[in-house]
Amino acid sequence: MKALITGASSGLGEQFALKLSDMGYDIIITARREDKLEQLAKKIKTNVMVIKADLSKEEEVISLYNQVKDQNIDILINNAGFGMCGYFDSYPDTTDKEMINVNITALCLLTKLFYRDFLKKDKGYILNVASVAGFMPGPLMAQYYATKAYVLNFTRALYKEAKMKKSNVYFSVLCPGPVDTEFNKRAKVKFALPGAKSDRVVKYALTKMFKRKLTILPQTRIKLAVLGMSFMPSKVIMAVTSRVQKSKIVKDS
Template sequence: MHQTAVVTGAASGLGYELMLLLVKDNYNLVLIDIDEVKLEDIKNQLQKTTSCNVEVMAVDLSKSNSAQIVFNTFKNVEIDVLVNCAGFGIYGSFVDNNWEQESAMLNLHIITITHLTKLVLQGMKDRDHGKILNVSSLAAFQPGPMMALYYASKSYLLSFSEAIANELKGTGVSVTVLCPGPTKTCFQEVVSSASSENKISFNMACPKAVAAYGYKAMLKGKVVAVPGNFNKFLANLPRFLTRNRTTKIVRKIQEKNREKTSSVADFENDVSLIKKSV
């Protein structure tokens, strides 16, 4: 029998790539995204190429109680895999940014993901079977001036995932948190073009490769998955430097890349800045 996977942010980027990997493993799918047109296109294509059942739901997960709405819609479905991939970023000074956008991002990254995980988790635990993949970011490992709330929300997701993964040991349910660095997805279309997330091309990862890495980690029950050796180095940087120092480094990189497109030379300068600080 087909197992069932729920994927949020499934219409594009990492969510879409993870959905394709689930299709290859013959999962029935529940695809959640704000983009109804793309969801319907994906459903129509999958119905032509796979025997898996595909359900879609267009919903803004940044809205209050959206997790409960999703869960109620599919409450009769036994969910074997939950992929929390929906998210977006906001660049700029905290004091100057728009609160409505910021609160929507916080609600999506923290409240909705936490609530949906809680709702789905009970059934998984009762059946002694299930896998959860939360998509965080390399940003989770340090403070991020000029994207303060984005970094903080991703840090929450990392900490939350690690904690409940520990609580669930021995239950048959695993939790994995994927923490990619810059990845060529539609994230770049949403976050401000001034952000260094949009300026670094040398270290920009392929979404297919990142998704495959995270998917493999989920299947193995690995808790924290950081794709790429340089990203692993950056994730561990706060262990060797003070948090104050790493915060200053992130600020300098953001500001240096604000007015120009980063080249390989620019990226190497950023690496040099980091190495001089270690």
């Protein structure tokens, strides 16, 4: 039994690696910060392989796949991702490209490559990490919210396609609200409410994934928010989101 986890150098990815190892899975962890991955590898009790890769670069995504394709992987966790807070015109074009490459392009490519392999052996789980942000437009974090809408709808559609093929490959999409990780620092935000603990979010996510649940909303308040939003006009949702985002922006000192 083996799992590949992207974005494992911190936060949710680190917890996915630890929890799956506790369940007996051998682990392949990847991210850019090799030192962090090596530190994590020391805590993993099962076999572990560390691969440094920058998923914003297509050649490194393909190289990652080539290094592990013969490893008989059972679970792919597409977790790597990041956001940026602020007016869209205020942050650099390079951030736009990098975010689309990591949050969308790499996730899409890894999903396609592993899905084909999983279909051949007719087994496997693919868990894509989206966000509650995927359910709405997000002024002041416009691009991040939009990338997560892609992840959400892409995964939902593939879940259905896999069912139509009567395959034993299962798709799930994790949609957390705020979680206490390094996400804030990189996105330049400060949550208004304390974030959930990453280990609890991951424990919940894996339980639901193994039950083959499609959309995983790990916090009760997030479930209620998503339900509430389904009755609201999008202009009202945007008014609320923009206010929430504005209150979270951390000014550069």
